[in-house]
Amino acid sequence: MRTLNVGILAHVDAGKTSLTERLLYAAGVIDELGRVDNGDTQTDTLALERQRGITIKSAVVSFVIDDVLVNLIDTPGHPDFIAEVERVLDVLDGAVLVVSAVEGVQAQTRVLMRTLRRLGVPTLLFVNKVDRTGARDDAVLREIAEKLSPSTAPVNLVRGSGTRDAHVVPYRGDDPTFTTRLVEVLADHDEEMLARFVDGATIPTARLRTSFAALSRQGLVYPVLFGSAITGTGVAELMSAMTELLPAATGDADGPVSGTVFKIERGAGGEKIAYVRMHTGTLRTRDRVSFGPDKDAKVTSISVFERGTASPSPLVRAGRIAKVWGLADVQIGDRIGATRHRSRRPYVPPPSLEAVIVPRRAADRGRLHAALSQLAEQDPLINLRQEDGRQELLVSLYGDVQKEVIQATLADDYGIDVEFRETTTVCVERPIGVGAAVEFLGAHRVSTHHSVAPTTAEPNPFLATVGLRVEPAPTGSGIQFRLEVEPGAMPPAFFKAVEESVRQTLRQGLYGWEVIDCLVTMTHAGYAARQGRRGVTFDPRVSSSANDFRALTPLVLMAALRRAGTGVLEPLHRFRLEVPSDTVGALLPTLATVDAVPRTQRDLGTTWVLEGDIPAARVRALQSRLPGLTRGEGILESGFDRYAPVRGRIPVRPRTDHNPLNRKEYLRNVRRT
Known part of the structure; x- marks a missing residue:
C-alpha cells in the first residue's frame, strides 16, 4: 500500500479542522461528524483547543483512499503558531491549503502559500464554504490567481453558490473555458504543449490530464477545487485529487534508517x-x-x-x-x-517578543520552571531563560494569543496560575569589527606567536591556553567555528569543549542579546598533559580537563568580542497594507509615527496597496490604529523580514550567565558552581 503524508493548512477559521473531520467521515474512520463549535473534533484534542475552537498543536490522523494510506497532519491557522506549521513542512509529500469562499484569500493564506511555493511542496487549493451566504466562487478564483499564484487552474465549478443546495460539478474535457485556462497554465512549464498551443493545434484531453497531474505532483501548478466541509459537497473530488495529483511517499525500506x-x-x-x-x-x-x-x-x-x-x-x-x-x-x-534525506529546511522566523512570566503563588516558582522546560521541548522557540539577578523567567513569543495559550496551558495541565509582566522586543547583536584575545597556561606557558596581547595581566586560573579571534560573517550564516591551530595540538575533547562554550557564550553578547553571523577562529591552544607515572590516579590539580577549556573560553571570547565591537539590531517586518483609496491621505502620516517606511504603492482603483518595512515593536501599534483610519476595511499583513540597526538608544538585556564581561564576578560565580 502506498503512503501519502499530507498537511492541511489555512488561515484561522477557514474551515480546516472541519474539513479534516469530513475527510475522516467520508473515509469511514468515524461514524459521526464532530464540530469545532461543539469541541468534539478528532484533531483538536487539547482542552484549550476545544474551548477556543482553534488548532494550537499539529495533530496526525490517518485514513485509506483506495490503495493509498493517507496521514493527514492538521496544523494551526493562527499566525502566532506559524513555527508549529513550518516544522511540519519538512515531512510532507503534499499539502491542502484551505481558502474560505466567503472571506477569500486572507493574510495568513498568503504567508502559507509563499512558504509552500518557496519549499516546493505540491499543493491543492480547496475553496471551502461554498454553501455559505456571501460565497464568491468566481471572485475568489481571481483572488487566488492574483494573490497566491498565477499557475492555478480549477478542476470543478459550483452550482447554486451561497445556498445550502450548493454543489460542485467537474469540468468536462470539451469545455472551452476549462481547456483554455488549463492550456495557458500548463504551457508555462510544458514546452511541447506551448508549441502546440502557439500552432493552434488541438490538444487531446488525455494529454492535458497527464501533464496537469505530472506538473501538480512536482509543485509547479496548483489545482483548485471547490466544496463544503459542512455539507460534504466536493470532498469526494478532493480525496480523488489527493491520490492523483499529489506525489506518494518515496524511500527505500531496506536502506539506512x-x-x-x-x-x-x-x-x-x-x-x-x-x-x-x-x-x-x-x-x-x-x-x-x-x-x-x-x-x-x-x-x-x-x-x-x-x-x-x-x-x-x-x-x-x-x-x-x-x-x-x-x-x-x-x-x-x-x-x-542517517542524514541522507534532503531537507526542505523550512525557515522558521524567530520570535520577536520576550515576556517575563511569574507565578501568582511564590511557592510555584520551581514548578513553573519545570513546566516551562517541558513546554519548550514541544516548542523550542519558547527559548526559556532565567535572569539570575531578579530570579525571573522569560519566554520568547510571537504574539498575544500565544501568551494566552501558555497561560491557560500552565493553569489547566500543571495547576500553575501565572501572569505576564513587561514584554520587550527581542534584538540581536552582530560583530562590527575584528578582535582577538588569548590567555596562556600559567605555569606551563606554551610557545606562541605574540601577535595577540593576553586578555589581562592577572594570572590564568585554569589549566588551559585559549586564543580566539572574532570577526563578522555573512548575513544568515549563524555562528561558525574554525581552527587556526593544528588539530593534533591537543585532545579532540578539548577542542570540542571550546566550540561548545563558544556557542553557549554567544547567546549573550556585549549588550546581553544573542550574537549572530559571527566567525570565531581558535588561534592558540595548549594544555597540561596528564601528570604522574603510568597507573597513577589522574590529578586534576596539575592536569588539564575539558572543564578548564569550558571555563576559560567565555573570558577569552568576550574579551575578543569587546575589541571587535558589536552592533545591536532589531527585527524588521515586511508589511503589506490594502486600504480604501480615499483613506490613504490620513494613513500615511500615521505610518510615519510608527516608523513604518512604505517602499512601493499601487493604485488599484478603489483600493491602494502599500508595501514596506516596519519595526516589529511597532506592528501592534499600527494594527490598533488601522480600523479607525480605514473604516475597518484595511488589511495588514506583516512578517519577519530581516534585522536592522536599532535607531536611537541601544537597548540592553540583563545577563543570565556568569557575566564573563566582569572577570572578578565571573570567577566568583564559576568557583561557586
Missing part, C-alpha cells in the same frame, strides 16, 4: 514521545539509533498511524509516520539515523 522528528509530546507517565517521519530504512523496537549531535538511545516502543489512530507496531518503514518512545534526549528537528 533516516527520519525527522517534527513533534514531541509527553505521555501520561511523563515520558517523552517523538513523532517521526521515516524517509528511508526500517526502524524497529530495541534498535539503538543516533539522533541530534552525538546522541543515541534504544527505541522502546513504536506506534504507527493507520486507519484513524496510532496502533502499536514492532516497526515503522520508510514513508510512514510513527510515535516513538525511548529517545529521552530527542528534540524537535533532530534527524534520526
Whole structure:
C-alpha cells in the first residue's frame, strides 16, 4: 500500500479542522461528524483547543483512499503558531491549503502559500464554504490567481453558490473555458504543449490530464477545487485529487534508517514521545539509533498511524509516520539515523517578543520552571531563560494569543496560575569589527606567536591556553567555528569543549542579546598533559580537563568580542497594507509615527496597496490604529523580514550567565558552581 503524508493548512477559521473531520467521515474512520463549535473534533484534542475552537498543536490522523494510506497532519491557522506549521513542512509529500469562499484569500493564506511555493511542496487549493451566504466562487478564483499564484487552474465549478443546495460539478474535457485556462497554465512549464498551443493545434484531453497531474505532483501548478466541509459537497473530488495529483511517499525500506522528528509530546507517565517521519530504512523496537549531535538511545516502543489512530507496531518503514518512545534526549528537528534525506529546511522566523512570566503563588516558582522546560521541548522557540539577578523567567513569543495559550496551558495541565509582566522586543547583536584575545597556561606557558596581547595581566586560573579571534560573517550564516591551530595540538575533547562554550557564550553578547553571523577562529591552544607515572590516579590539580577549556573560553571570547565591537539590531517586518483609496491621505502620516517606511504603492482603483518595512515593536501599534483610519476595511499583513540597526538608544538585556564581561564576578560565580 502506498503512503501519502499530507498537511492541511489555512488561515484561522477557514474551515480546516472541519474539513479534516469530513475527510475522516467520508473515509469511514468515524461514524459521526464532530464540530469545532461543539469541541468534539478528532484533531483538536487539547482542552484549550476545544474551548477556543482553534488548532494550537499539529495533530496526525490517518485514513485509506483506495490503495493509498493517507496521514493527514492538521496544523494551526493562527499566525502566532506559524513555527508549529513550518516544522511540519519538512515531512510532507503534499499539502491542502484551505481558502474560505466567503472571506477569500486572507493574510495568513498568503504567508502559507509563499512558504509552500518557496519549499516546493505540491499543493491543492480547496475553496471551502461554498454553501455559505456571501460565497464568491468566481471572485475568489481571481483572488487566488492574483494573490497566491498565477499557475492555478480549477478542476470543478459550483452550482447554486451561497445556498445550502450548493454543489460542485467537474469540468468536462470539451469545455472551452476549462481547456483554455488549463492550456495557458500548463504551457508555462510544458514546452511541447506551448508549441502546440502557439500552432493552434488541438490538444487531446488525455494529454492535458497527464501533464496537469505530472506538473501538480512536482509543485509547479496548483489545482483548485471547490466544496463544503459542512455539507460534504466536493470532498469526494478532493480525496480523488489527493491520490492523483499529489506525489506518494518515496524511500527505500531496506536502506539506512533516516527520519525527522517534527513533534514531541509527553505521555501520561511523563515520558517523552517523538513523532517521526521515516524517509528511508526500517526502524524497529530495541534498535539503538543516533539522533541530534552525538546522541543515541534504544527505541522502546513504536506506534504507527493507520486507519484513524496510532496502533502499536514492532516497526515503522520508510514513508510512514510513527510515535516513538525511548529517545529521552530527542528534540524537535533532530534527524534520526542517517542524514541522507534532503531537507526542505523550512525557515522558521524567530520570535520577536520576550515576556517575563511569574507565578501568582511564590511557592510555584520551581514548578513553573519545570513546566516551562517541558513546554519548550514541544516548542523550542519558547527559548526559556532565567535572569539570575531578579530570579525571573522569560519566554520568547510571537504574539498575544500565544501568551494566552501558555497561560491557560500552565493553569489547566500543571495547576500553575501565572501572569505576564513587561514584554520587550527581542534584538540581536552582530560583530562590527575584528578582535582577538588569548590567555596562556600559567605555569606551563606554551610557545606562541605574540601577535595577540593576553586578555589581562592577572594570572590564568585554569589549566588551559585559549586564543580566539572574532570577526563578522555573512548575513544568515549563524555562528561558525574554525581552527587556526593544528588539530593534533591537543585532545579532540578539548577542542570540542571550546566550540561548545563558544556557542553557549554567544547567546549573550556585549549588550546581553544573542550574537549572530559571527566567525570565531581558535588561534592558540595548549594544555597540561596528564601528570604522574603510568597507573597513577589522574590529578586534576596539575592536569588539564575539558572543564578548564569550558571555563576559560567565555573570558577569552568576550574579551575578543569587546575589541571587535558589536552592533545591536532589531527585527524588521515586511508589511503589506490594502486600504480604501480615499483613506490613504490620513494613513500615511500615521505610518510615519510608527516608523513604518512604505517602499512601493499601487493604485488599484478603489483600493491602494502599500508595501514596506516596519519595526516589529511597532506592528501592534499600527494594527490598533488601522480600523479607525480605514473604516475597518484595511488589511495588514506583516512578517519577519530581516534585522536592522536599532535607531536611537541601544537597548540592553540583563545577563543570565556568569557575566564573563566582569572577570572578578565571573570567577566568583564559576568557583561557586
